[in-house]
Amino acid sequence: MSGIYIHVPFCKSKCTYCDFASYPKEIGKAESYFACLYRELRGQGLKYKDKVFDTVYVGGGTPSVVPASYIVGAIKQVKKCFNLAENPEITIELNPGTVDEDKIKLYKDAGINRFSVGLQTGYDEQLKRLNRIHTAKDFLLCAKMLKGENFSADILIGLHGQTAEQVRKTADLAIAGGVSHISVYALTPEVGTPIYTDYLNGELLSDDEVADIYDDIRAYLKEKGFYRYEVSNFAKKGFESRHNLNYWRRGEYIGAGVSASSFMNGRRFTNTFSVDEYMNAVIYNKSPEISSDVIEGDDAEFEFIMLALRTAEGMNVKKFNETFGADFDEKYKAALDKKGRYLERDGDVLKIKDDYLYVQNDIILEFMKG
Numbered sequence: 424m425s426g427i428y429i430h431v432p433f434c435k436s437k438c439t440y441c442d443f444a445s446y447p448k449e450i451g452k453a454e455s456y457f458a459c460l461y462r463e464l465r466g467q468g469l470k471y472k473d474k475v476f477d478t479v480y481v482g483g484g485t486p487s488v489v490p491a492s493y494i495v496g497a498i499k500q501v502k503k504c505f506n507l508a509e510n511p512e513i514t515i516e517l518n519p520g521t522v523d524e525d526k527i528k529l530y531k532d533a534g535i536n537r538f539s540v541g542l543q544t545g546y547d548e549q550l551k552r553l554n555r556i557h558t559a560k561d562f563l564l565c566a567k568m569l570k571g572e573n574f575s576a577d578i579l580i581g582l583h584g585q586t587a588e589q590v591r592k593t594a595d596l597a598i599a600g601g602v603s604h605i606s607v608y609a610l611t612p613e614v615g616t617p618i619y620t621d622y623l624n625g626e627l628l629s630d631d632e633v634a635d636i637y638d639d640i641r642a643y644l645k646e647k648g649f650y651r652y653e654v655s656n657f658a659k660k661g662f663e664s665r666h667n668l669n670y671w672r673r674g675e676y677i678g679a680g681v682s683a684s685s686f687m688n689g690r691r692f693t694n695t696f697s698v699d700e701y702m703n704a705v706i707y708n709k710s711p712e713i714s715s716d717v718i719e720g721d722d723a724e725f726e727f728i729m730l731a732l733r734t735a736e737g738m739n740v741k742k743f744n745e746t747f748g749a750d751f752d753e754k755y756k757a758a759l760d761k762k763g764r765y766l767e768r769d770g771d772v773l774k775i776k777d778d779y780l781y782v783q784n785d786i787i788l789e790f791m792k793g
Contacts, residue, residue, distance in 0.1 A: 424477045424478070424672070425474060427479045427676065428482065429479070429480070429679050429683070430678065430681055430694075431482070431484045432682065432698060433445065433446060433484050433489055434483065435556050438554050439554045441616065443483070444484070446484075453490075457496060457497065461497065462705050463680070464497065464500040467504075468500075471505070471677060471687070474675075475508050476511065476677075478666035479513040479514070485521060487517045488521045491526045494515065494533070494535075512665040514536075515530055515535050517538055517540045518556065522568065527568045531572075538572060538573070538575070540574055542578060543579045545595075546559065552583060571601075573604075576597035576602045577605075578590065578607050580636045581609050581610035581628050581632075591639070598647055604649075604662050605644060605658075607644075612627060634782070638781065650735070652734060653671055654734075654783055671734050672731075673726060673727055675688075680694065680701070681695065681701045681711075691715070691718055692715040692716075694713065723747070727743060729790070732783065733787075737772045739771050758790045761789055
């Protein structure tokens with residue numbers, strides 16, 4: 424399975440926790456940016472004309488902040504220039520404060536069949552503190568527009584003063600709206616973001632408090648019929664994100680646009696984070712790439728382990744051995760001995776026990792040591 428990622432680096436205002444390539448002050452460049460994006464897509468389509476792509480994901484930033492015609496144009500380029508599989512999954516990220524029925528109709532008519540809605544929290548005071556531009560009511564209005572569609576909601580945990588009960592209520596709001604998928608992300612205070620100041624001032628929840636909230640919402644979502652298929656992702660059966668599953672299975676993908684990353688033929692490469700640099704490169708027929716690395720040897724093995732152990736399906740030891748020509752149990756004996764109590768093994772399948780999912784990074788990093 425292979426995917427296509429399209430990045431839209433524009434938004435109305437920057438959320439306090441956001442460190443993605445998203446530039447509210449540059450939205451006036453959107454028309455020129457999309458002209459360059461279409462050109463990059465055409466070039467990538469020619470380069471990989473013999474490859475079949477199963478998923479398309481339009482992310483940001485806030486893709487829904489630009490005119491819908493720009494998004495429709497991007498999807499048209501993908502359909503024209505790439506060899507898409509039958510019934511591809513095509514997802515767009517939405518901010519509830521930037522959509523209306525006309526936009527949704529244009530998205531659907533273009534072939535978009537999955538929507539990822541940034542709810543974050545069902546409490547308006549928390550949304551305001553995060554500098555989100557929408558309210559809980561806006562989410563419900565958006566959900567009404569998406570009635571009967573395959574859509575997901577993002578929920579943030581670890582917010583200032585947040586309780587497990589509030590996270591449950593936020594999940595209830597999402598479920599009442601009709602979601603078939605919920606992503607639960609722990610707030611990460613990145614250096615340079617406004618919320619990092621809150622972190623330095625001790626105003627965010629402790630790691631232990633966040634872990635308790637995660638365990639609580641994981642159990643609660645299971646009661647509601649949403650099963651965990653990756654550390655942060657929960658879905659009703661049959662509604663898993665195929666695009667994200669491709670990432671976790673170490674599948675190949677092409678990225679287009681500012682900051683977009685690709686992984687093809689064992690090479691990972693990333694475009695510039697600057698809108699102007701990106702457009703200049705495309706206009707003058709130069710590559711917008713700023714980094715390129717061949718992932719091989721121990722790095723490839725660790726990536727395989729890390730991604731697989733994040734999922735509920737776990738890591739297939741036999742597949743690892745066949746892929747890398749190595750004996751997993753022998754090579755990683757030290758890591759298995761040290762972290763074995765956090766793992767469970769059923770034949771060739773190795774998984775992290777549910778009770779230790781929130782500390783999975785500490786467990787997985789042990790395998791980096793070999």
